[in-house]
Amino acid sequence: MSFNWSLMVFFILAGISVGSALLVVANRNPVRSALFLVVNFFVLAIFFLTLSAQFIAAVQVIVYAGAIMVLFLFVIMLLNLGAPEALKERGGLQMPVAIALAVVFISSLGLAGSLTTGLPPTRATPATVDGSPYFTNRDILLPADLAQKLRNGADPATAYLRDQMHPEVQAKLAAYRDSDAPSVELISDMKRELNRLVDGPNLYDPQRFSSVRLSRETQKLLNSASPMTDRKRINRLLLQDVFPLEITKSDQMGSVETIGKAMFDAKQPWLLPFELTSILLLVGIVGSVVLARRRG
Amino acid sequence: MLGVPTEYFLVLSGILFTIGVIGVLIKRNPIVIFMCIELMLNAVNLTFIALGRHFVHVNGQMYVIFVMAVAAAEVAIGLGIIVALFRSKETINIDEVNLMKY
Numbered sequence: 264m265s266f267n268w269s270l271m272v273f274f275i276l277a278g279i280s281v282g283s284a285l286l287v288v289a290n291r292n293p294v295r296s297a298l299f300l301v302v303n304f305f306v307l308a309i310f311f312l313t314l315s316a317q318f319i320a321a322v323q324v325i326v327y328a329g330a331i332m333v334l335f336l337f338v339i340m341l342l343n344l345g346a347p348e349a350l351k352e353r354g355g356l357q358m359p360v361a362i363a364l365a366v367v368f369i370s371s372l373g374l375a376g377s378l379t380t381g382l383p384p385t386r387a388t389p390a391t392v393d394g395s396p397y398f399t400n401r402d403i404l405l406p407a408d409l410a411q412k413l414r415n416g417a418d419p420a421t422a423y424l425r426d427q428m429h430p431e432v433q434a435k436l437a438a439y440r441d442s443d444a445p446s447v448e449l450i451s452d453m454k455r456e457l458n459r460l461v462d463g464p465n466l467y468d469p470q471r472f473s474s475v476r477l478s479r480e481t482q483k484l485l486n487s488a489s490p491m492t493d494r495k496r497i498n499r500l501l502l503q504d505v506f507p508l509e510i511t512k513s514d515q516m517g518s519v520e521t522i523g524k525a526m527f528d529a530k531q532p533w534l535l536p537f538e539l540t541s542i543l544l545l546v547g548i549v550g551s552v553v554l555a556r557r558r559g
Numbered sequence: 560m561l562g563v564p565t566e567y568f569l570v571l572s573g574i575l576f577t578i579g580v581i582g583v584l585i586k587r588n589p590i591v592i593f594m595c596i597e598l599m600l601n602a603v604n605l606t607f608i609a610l611g612r613h614f615v616h617v618n619g620q621m622y623v624i625f626v627m628a629v630a631a632a633e634v635a636i637g638l639g640i641i642v643a644l645f646r647s648k649e650t651i652n653i654d655e656v657n658l659m660k661y
Binding site for chain 2: 288296311358525551
């Protein structure tokens with residue numbers, strides 16, 4: 264029986280995060296609560312990192328563990344609330360009622376979870392951010408470099424890929440000059456031909472790809488996958504490895520690049536919320552200035 | 560952590576959210592109440608990111624960015640209110656701040 268290490272790491276981290284969250288609530292001293300909250304934020308940042316959200320993990324550390332916690336500690340120190348006896352917790356019914364409500368809440372969550380049919384199965388090895396193995400025009404990051412590489416065919420893999428393309432496209436590539444920017448037509452031609460290669464038979468051949476550095480994901484898929492069902496995904500990953508810089512890589516789901524592209528893509532709904540957030544922050548600044556002003 | 564089912568992350572974030580709810584209900588110190596609200600927001604962020612990975616889509620992470628921006632603005636304003644309150648009442652005990660209640 265193989266031991267599942269990632270599950271063990273998950274349970275250790277989950278234990279730390281739940282424990283530190285409980286200590287945030289249980290501590291009478293707000294400074295200690297704040298410090299345990301930092302522990303909780305860091306553990307969540309590790310979770311984000313393992314869930315392929317690198318950018319969010321970095322922002323979590325900078326914004327939450329950095330800025331927000333400094334603000335908390337600053338206010339606690341400013342108001343001199345560090346002394347544990349500064350605020351007496353009131354006894355009475357509140358605690359048992361709160362815990363009863365919490366039990367009701369978490370059991371209704373559990374009930375809702377058990378009533379649903381469960382999550383649909385995940386795609387084990389994502390081909391792209393949106394799950395499709397095909398390229399779009401936006402996936403071609405550096406069209407000029409891609410055209411150049413295909414035209415030169417310096418290594419066996421690129422030469423082979425070029426030879427598989429439609430003769431017309433090959434002619435266009437041969438006519439391509441380094442000094443020009445590739446035309447929109449050429450870019451969509453290259454995209455169409457790459458997609459045809461994805462659709463075609465398995466591109467892999469040990470000799471052909473000997474000069475290409477295969478990513479770990481590709482190697483794993485080549486070793487494990489059934490060649491019939493995962494053919495398109497293997498082809499997509501192989502093409503990514505042949506042109507590592509020129510076209511988007513699939514494992515970049517949480518990278519700054521992917522998030523930035525999604526944020527400023529006019530076809531996606533994030534641009535307006537982004538602008539609204541800046542207004543919200545402006546209102547926040549004005550609000551805190553008004554609050555902090557000394558009156559009469 | 561490809562070996563960990565998404566459901567485990569959802570259960571963990573449910574537990575963290577509930578701990579935050581308990582804290583909001585029982586604490587008397589508004590600063591600690593704010594910390595518990597942050598705890599709840601973070602639990603929701605974990606849900607977004609876990610489901611984003613499950614469905615292999617970047618939108619889960621996009622939501623988190625906005626949640627974080629709103630959380631930062633909320634903390635700045637909330638702590639500003641607490642400082643203003645302390646200045647006028649010399650206390651921040653939630654039970655003694657009941658001017659708006661009656």
